[in-house]
Amino acid sequence: MVKVYERILDLFEAEGITTIFGIPDPNFVHLFHLADERGWNVVAPHHEASAGFMAEAVSRMTGKPAVCIGTLGPGMANMAPAIQCALVENSPVIFLGGQRARITEQRVRRGRIQFVQQAPLVEASVKYSASIEYADQTDEVIRQALRVTMSGTPGPAYIEYPSHVIQEDLDRKPPLPPERYRLVNQTAGADAIARAVGLIAAAEHPILLVGHGVHTARVGESVRALAEKLACPVIQTSGGTSYVQGLEDRTFPYGFSPSAIEAVVRSDLCLALGTELGEPVHYGRGRHWVANEDNRKWILVEQDPAAIGVNRPIDVPLVGDLRAVVPQLVSAVAQRKASADLPDWVTKDAERLAELAETAPSGGSPVHPARLIVEATKVFPADGIMIRDGGATTIFSWTYSQAKPHDVIWNQNFGHLGTGLPYAVGAGVADGGQRPLMLITGDSSFLFHVAELETAARLGLPLVCVVGVDYSWGLEVGVYKRTFGPGSRETGTHWSTTTRLDKVAEGFGCYGEYVERDEDIAPAIKRAYASGKTAVIHVVVDPKANSEEMPSYDEFRTWYAEGTQ
Known part of the structure; x- marks a missing residue:
């Protein structure tokens, strides 16, 4: 038999999660103590909002979900900014919230200490909200949180457990690996890949538009291989400002580099990776994109099918996980001849940076x-x-x-x-x-x-x-x-x-x-x-x-x- 808090650690470990952030309180001291015994990184900052931001950074650096804990009442109130940020930043962070025993919530009384109904305050800021009301719900609730946070557009989940549940017993059984209970490494369909390859072959001036998701999915190596096969410039969104190793010279920030603007204006194909095509890139249809719009085709790799075509029409949507779809493209596309303009754009961008350093x-x-x-x-x-x-x-x-x-x-x-x-x-x-x-x-x-x-x-x-x-x-x-x-x-x-x-x-x-x-x-x-x-x-x-x-x-x-x- 195992306690609920021990089972929670088992389930997270099955996902490769071994770091937890938060300030321990009576709801969580047993979980913190056991996590430390198991060799987890147990980090207690000075504010729960900081704990949430720290967890978000871990998720970005590992490509995995991350875990943050908030004590009941004030701890959860402090964590609210981090929950909201995780939603808007598309970060799969699991926020665990402590709570008093449900009998406290059900009583008709005033003056209860350190108590507020937390779930209604959080629900609008997470993709999934649930409570572990009974011990034998532990597996299904934790797995559903992980399933939802990592499906479609990533985002946060909130799991609450009342204090009377955390010490209850469960039968020990091996936790399932991720691929047994949720979709992982989803590939795009062969027909869609074939249509994308056809557009790439027909294009004379392709560009890669690289967004935040390329960094958080940790797919730099395969994106580099794709860019080298396409022999094209890489345009960064405001969120995609991490440079892919090996592509530093040909990567230009959208809107801030004349080389980026020239490449966008001239492009007849945009292959967008890890971006929602949001306001900072003018939805892919305004400002710098207006020129040559009638001749430009779009391929978008997107994990959430409901996001396809929302901000602009897409010619070939590739629905799937960047971790799987980009290698599909690398295998399917033929090596292209480099754009004649690329060396000039590289030179001009290097000169731009040198001039800025000189003239600041x-x-x-x-x-x-x-x-x-x-x-x-x-x-x-x-x-x-x-x-x-x-x-x-x-x-x-x-x-x-x-x-x-x-x-x-x-x-x-x-x-x-x-x-x-x-x-x-x-x-x-x-x-x-x-x-x-x-x-x-x-x-x-x-x-x-x-x-x-x-x-x-x-x-x-x-x-x-x-x-x-x-x-x-x-x-x-x-x-x-x-x-x-x-x-x-x-x-x-x-x-x-x-x-x-x-x-x-x-x-x-x-x-x-x-x-x-x-x-x-x-x-x-x-x-x-x-x-x-x-x-x-x-x-x-x-x-x-x-x-x-x-x-x-x-x-x-x-x-x-x-x-x-």
Whole structure:
């Protein structure tokens, strides 16, 4: 016989899940204790929202579901932001919520401590919500949560179990592997593959449009093989900013690279992988796609059949899992001759990056935010994991980054600030603390979950946080200026210039440096990595430039112009 909490661990282990995030309480101490005995990564952060973001990062780095726990009442309330983000970011995170015994819920009484009906609060933000009311429901509820989160468009699930259930007994039986109870590695039909191959063969100027799903499904190797067979440019969506190893030179960010725009305009075939064709790519039918629309064919690889044709018409839908469909295409398509324009686009994009590095404003103190990005990304470790956060800081990063990381994590769909530090911790846990991590963020975002510096330090993660400090909500200051004009009063956007994040870091046992000049940024980052500690580099940036000189801002505004402008 086994307890319910032990069976829950068995079922997750069958999926290859061995990491859990959350703050233990009486509902969960037995589960945490046993998970630790089994050798799981058991990570207790300082806030349940951070726990959810950490779990989401693990899912992105492994291609598997992840698990986060929230104690009843306040713990679940704290976890709400992470649940909402997981939904919008298409992340298959299983959120376990504790609850008092059902007798408490059924009584007609007032003044109950640490109690609220949680399921109705969560249901609109998850793909699946259920409660383990009886011990023998454990297998079916856990499996259904995993089945739903990993089917169609991935997303979160919420499972609640009342305290009277967790200690009940179950008969021990071997847990089923994933392929026995849910669809895995779904391939596309042979007829659809044949039609896609026909379009590819007929195209003169194909492009690959690579989105967020390519990163989270961990299919970079097969995407590289496909791109090499097609001998075509790779266009990144805003979510697909992780560079596939071996395709760095021919990968161009949509909307921010002239090479990307030229390739899109000229294309007569777009093969879209791991993208919903959402607002940041103008649904694949507006702005840069208008030219040559009548001559362009579309192939979309999509796991959710209900998503086909929603944002734009598709000529050949390939319904299935990227992990299976991309290898199908690699096997089926013939080697193509490289586009005559590709070498020119590669050269022009390299020249663009070099020019940006050369022309980013320099020499001033405080530092121009463009120069901060240039100097920080020049020394980004080639094998590192990049995490982005912040409003203005991320906008500057899109344009000025000199690095092409193979793993980039940021909250691209929901725009939820403060995810950066928890994402960095989760990514480091998933990686086993082997690869260096760099978080580039603004001070306003960094302060959301600054307590997780202690978590990163406790885990010994090789994380350097480069924080652009303008002592304000830089993006919002810019909104005030554009709305009310220069010199307007920017209500609620500024704070004390005595804030020293490097000293805060030292208080957590981390390495800290304070930087005010361009030339000191790269050496400070190098010293931070050499310290062997989690580190914070506090870089004072020019608040006027940070709010008024955001590059490509007009392009960014076209992403969400509908209904907001």
